[in-house]
Amino acid sequence: xxxxxxxxxxxxxxxxxxxxxxxxxxxxxxxxxxxxxxxxxxxxxxxxxxxxxxxxxxxxxxxxxxxxxxxxxxxxxxxxxxxxxxxxxxxxxxxxxxxxxxxxxxxxxxxxxxxxxxxxxxxxxxxxxxxxxxxxxxxxxxxxxxxxxxxxxxxxxxxxxxxxxxxxxxxxxxxxxxxxxxxxxxxxxxxxxxxxxxxxxx
Numbered sequence: 315x316x317x318x319x320x321x322x323x324x325x326x327x328x329x330x331x332x333x334x335x336x337x338x339x340x341x342x343x344x345x346x347x348x349x350x351x352x353x354x355x356x357x358x359x360x361x362x363x364x365x366x367x368x369x370x371x372x373x374x375x376x377x378x379x380x381x382x383x384x385x386x387x388x389x390x391x392x393x394x395x396x397x398x399x400x401x402x403x404x405x406x407x408x409x410x411x412x413x414x415x416x417x418x419x420x421x422x423x424x425x426x427x428x429x430x431x432x433x434x435x436x437x438x439x440x441x442x443x444x445x446x447x448x449x450x451x452x453x454x455x456x457x458x459x460x461x462x463x464x465x466x467x468x469x470x471x472x473x474x475x476x477x478x479x480x481x482x483x484x485x486x487x488x489x490x491x492x493x494x495x496x497x498x499x500x501x502x503x504x505x506x507x508x509x510x511x512x513x514x515x516x
Contacts, residue, residue, distance in 0.1 A: 336391045338384055342398050346373045349405045353412065360481055361419075362411035369404045372397055419480035423471065426487040430468050433494035437461050440501035445508045453504075457497055464494045 350370055358366040376397040383389050438461065444454055467490035474483035 336389050338389075339380060339391055339394055339398065342395070343373075343377060343380060346376060346398055346401045349373075349401065353405060353408045356409070356412055357416065358408045358412045361415040362408050365404070365408045365411050369401065369408050372401050372404055376401065416478075416480050419484045420475070423475060423480065423484045423487055426484070426491055427468065427471060430464065430487060430491050430494055433491065433498060434461060434464055434468070437464075437494060437497045437501060440498065440505055443505045444501055445504060457500065460493060460497055464490050464497070467493075 350366075350373055353366060353369065358369075376394050379394040379397055380391060383391050383394060437457075441454060441458060441461070444457075446454070467486055471483045471487040471490065474480075474486065
């Protein structure tokens with residue numbers, strides 16, 4: 315075999331070697347990173363933390379896989395592409411879970427707002443019926459202050475809802491409901507004792 319033919323074979327071999335190496339999936343990796351930021355913007359890290367973390371881990375894994383493959387002679391990025399394909403599915407799942415959870419919290423918060431509003435009205439009515447003696451005056455003033463705290467929490471919750479901060483709004487109104495319920499129980503007990511003492515019925 316002539317030197318010219320040998321040279322051609324070598325050059326063809328080198329060309330085949332480089333043509334068999336797949337292109338580094340930089341565009342796909344950048345898109346995957348951007349998708350994590352996109353779902354974070356809609357609150358996925360707050361409303362779907364488990365799924366969001368799994369998505370973040372997958373993107374990290376894809377980057378590690380791509381860098382590991384890049385160091386090899388023959389690069390196919392097959393494993394990396396499989397991970398990236400799964401990321402696309404994960405993004406859809408995270409978005410759905412996030413929006414579903416936000417809708418659930420919004421509905422729950424709105425329901426609790428109505429309940430707290432009703433409780434506050436009951437508490438104020440019971441406060442009027444409560445004993446006004448010397449011993450009970452200080453206690454009633456303290457309870458009245460507690461009712462004001464509940465009202466403030468009620469108003470704060472409405473502001474949080476308007477800002478689409480559903481998780482914080484839900485947590486705040488739950489605490490407000492607990493406090494309003496405790497106040498109601500205390501006042502009902504006080505009124506019942508007074509009625510019993512005077513031999514009256516509600």
